[in-house]
Amino acid sequence: MDSHHQSNYKRSKTEKKFLRKQMKARHTLLRHEGIETVSYATQSLVVANGGLGNSVSRKQLLPVLEKCGFVDALLMPPNKPYSFVRYRTTEESKKAYDTLSGKEIVDDLGQKITLYLNFVEKAPWKELGLQALPPGLTVIEEIISPEDEKMLLESVNWTEDTDNQNFQKSLKHRRVKHFGYEFQYENNNVDKEKPLPGGLPDLCDSILEKWLKEGFIEHKPDQLTVNQYEPGQGIPAHIDTHSAFEDEIISLSLGSETRLEGQMRKRKNQIVMDFKHPNGVTVPVMLPCRSLLVMTGESRYLWTHGITPRKFDTVQASRGHKSGIVTGDVEDLTLSKRGIRTSFTFRKVRHTPCNCRYSLVCDSQTKETPPSFPESDREASRLEQEYVHRVYEGIAGHFSSTRHTPWPRVVEFLKALPSGSVVADVGCGNGKYLGVNEELYMIGCDRSQSLVDICRERRYQAVVCDALAVPVRSGSCDACISIAVIHHFATAERRAAALRELVRLLRPGGKALIYVWAMEQEHNKKKSKYLRENRVSPGREELTSNEMSAQEVPAKHTPDLGSQDSARPVPSISDFQEGGCDSRKATSSKLPIHTNRTPFHSQDLLVPWHVTGNPGKDRPVEPLGALGSSDPGAVFHRYYHVFREAELEAACRTLSDVSVLQSYYDQGNWCVILQKV
CATH class of the missing domain: 3.30.70.330 (RRM (RNA recognition motif) domain)
Incomplete structure (x- = not known):
């Protein structure tokens, strides 16, 4: 050539x-x-x-x-x-x-x-619209002078003797110091009987007196935590424990200013903190350096707050924009590079029980009244109908758009089966496992008509049925799979019945693979993909979208798991007086609402699903009445029972004619392979 x-x-x-x-x-x-x-x-x-x-x-x-x-x-x-x-x-x-x-x-x-x-044809992007700051939240810019900022930063001695009680060398690579009382990250609390010697630094004391006099704060704090954040570090979404601290919590953001390229003027470093209501509404709040964040009332007791771990924040491009929320004006958004940020968070230790209006998220008021659960099969069935069946029917299009990559160990199980095997996928969803091995005869079934319709559009064999009553002859299947299904049953008896139904379908010698969500999202010192998804990718993959964990969480989340303590769940399905939740009361139960991307604190809970973007070109989401709107931004809640270690295996061993071949943990799920004997 x-x-x-x-x-x-x-x-x-x-x-x-x-x-x-x-x-x-x-x-x-x-x-x-x-x-x-x-x-x-x-x-x-x-x-x-x-x-x-x-x-x-x-x-x-x-x-x-x-x-x-x-x-x-x-x-x-x-x-x-x-x-x-x-x-x-x-x-x-x-x-x-x-x-x-x-x-x-x-x-x-x-x-x-x-x-x-x-x-x-046109940009299909709807502006988020201007939102207000959460009630009780105030941001005060330029609360201190650059000179005071410099003195405060220099007053923190990060190199002092580590035996000093005020010093904590690092918290997952973050430097931390405590004054007044040590903040205990393992339980979001303080030991009120063990104050630290020396109290608050004198410089802070004089600044706090000035803020009191000028009316910026109402109470003088007696506890201080100083954190230094490198670019890329964040704070998980959380609510400061009600019983630990009084109403007012304040945080001073300090950091160097950065010189813009080609310009003599300086721009203040600013960071975005996300505030989230239990109904899913999120308000991004800009915090410039030398600004004071004051949380009281609803913003302190009800809304979670956190900082996404990333190196850039989306902020307003307008030079004259003041601190406050990041608006939805997509013609005025740009990126702000993070620098080193030092936060001085002041609190006043509480010595009496909290009696706030938000009883369902208040540990002082809910400690003695644990959530109630279904007391009968009828109640459990009604809860599942409301918080499983109707929700999946409504979110089917959006749910399917986030389910495209099969899990490797499930694929491994299916590809190891002999050619010509008859396999039932009980709870098949959009059918992503039905075409994994063309040498198998697979049939799927699901409780959602809309999901079964998606399977049929993809030329898969699928029927609508309940996992407790599969319309397949006993002993006719060589294998079954049940991936992320049994955890949706609301009582131990119904979960056992779902396992028995799988065994009924199997011929002698047939095998079943079962996956359920794990309570333990950190196993053998490793975080599950569910928790790791909070880390924001710098976008190096060109418009690819990795499949989420087998735990069915929507494609868009509030990524707020950083390097701080575990976040507390935000309970309450029914009785928020302010803001209103998108769900109606689940029978007589009061189940906690989980904060996505945080560890589980309850085995029985409701997990939010946030509808984002276009739920599907030809498959609009139908409204679900009191469960919420079908519009992007709507929030739905699904019931889950998350399994503790060995719980699934123990349930399988109670079945007759069954041998447990393998039990393992896979990315936040407990998994069992059993065989009918």
């Missing part, structure tokens, strides 16, 4: 490779984000990989786009790895499509990424 033909061959090969990636980006946007691209030129383009979610800021992307024409609007949705650009004319957008598709740019982390552009 001569050099001319060789050059053409290489160019053709490169173009084909690019077109494959272009198609993959288009497919990923539609599949995971509901963004439909078109094959003809329009004024608007979606820029894949050019988003705040993968470390591309407005100041980097806009100049690149403006080289192709007049940019009418650049919309950068928060935490998304793509953006939308609208040009003044179709000719300008076509020029951008031709010249920028496949172009490499450098992101804010200094790494190269490739842009992929596709035409869209």
Whole structure:
């Protein structure tokens, strides 16, 4: 082959490779984000990989786009790895499509990424709308002078003798010091009988007196925790324990200022703290350096607060924007690089029980009244109907969009079966395991008609039925799988009945694989994928979407598990007086509502599902009455019984004619392989 033909061959090969990636980006946007691209030129383009979610800021992307024409609007949705650009004319957008598709740019982390552009009819992004700060929350900017900030930072001696009671060398790589009382991260509390010597530093004491006099705070604290955060570190979503501290909790954010490139002016470092109501509403709050956050009332007692561990925050681009919430104005969002942040969190230790209005999240008021659970099979069935069946029926389209990658050990089980085996997938969902091994005869069943319809659209054999009464002849299956199903049954008797039904389907010698959620999300000193998902990826994977853990959590979460203590659950399915929960009362039970991406604190609970984006092009989510709206942003609650270690295995061993072949832990799930003998 001569050099001319060789050059053409290489160019053709490169173009084909690019077109494959272009198609993959288009497919990923539609599949995971509901963004439909078109094959003809329009004024608007979606820029894949050019988003705040993968470390591309407005100041980097806009100049690149403006080289192709007049940019009418650049919309950068928060935490998304793509953006939308609208040009003044179709000719300008076509020029951008031709010249920028496949172009490499450098992101804010200094790494190269490739842009992929596709035409869209219009940017399908709805603004979040302006929200108010949570009730009782105040942010006061410039509460201290730069000189006082410097003195406070210098007053913290991080190198002193580690035998000193005030000193804690590190907390998962974070430096921490305590004054007044030691904050105990293992239980979010203090030992009220063991105050630390010396009290609060004199400099803090004088500043607190000034704030009291000026009316910024109402009570003088007697406990201080100083934390130093490197970029990329965060705080898990939590509520400060009611019984440990009085109403008012204040946090002073300190940190260096950074000089913007090519500009003489300085911009204050700012960090975003997310406040979340139990009904799923999240308000991102900007905290500049030298600002004071004051939490009282509802914001202190009811809303969780946390900081996502990441190196950049999505903030307002407007120079004159004051501290407060990050609005949904996608034309005014950019990235702010984090620096080292030191927080001074002041609290006043409580010496009497808390009697706040939020009794269902108050440990003082719920300590002696543990949650009640179904007392009869009828009550359990009603709870499951309300908080399992109706929820899955409503979220089927969105749920299916997050279920695409089979779990390796389930695939291993199915591929090890002999060719021609008859296999039942009981609780098959959208059927992601039904096509794993084409040598098997597989039938799926699920309680949700909408999920079974999805299976049938994919040409799988599936029927609608209850897992307690599968319409398959006894002894007709060579194998069964039950993946993330049995934990939805509300009593031990009903869970045992579901296991017996699996065994009934098996022929003698047949095997069943069972997965259930584990109470223990940290096993052998390793965190499950469920907890690790809180870490925000810098977006190095170009518009790929990893499958979530077998624990069925939606594709979009509130990622707030950082390096601090475990978060407390936010209980209460029914009786919040303020804000209103999207669920109605579950029979006579009062079940805790779990905070996603945190350890489990109760075996029986309700887990939120947040509907995000487009739930499915041709499969709108039906409204569920009191369970909430089908619109993006709606929150639904599913009942779970999370299993303790050996609990599933013990339940299997109570069955007659069954041998437990294997019991293991897999990424936050307890798993059993049993055989009918």
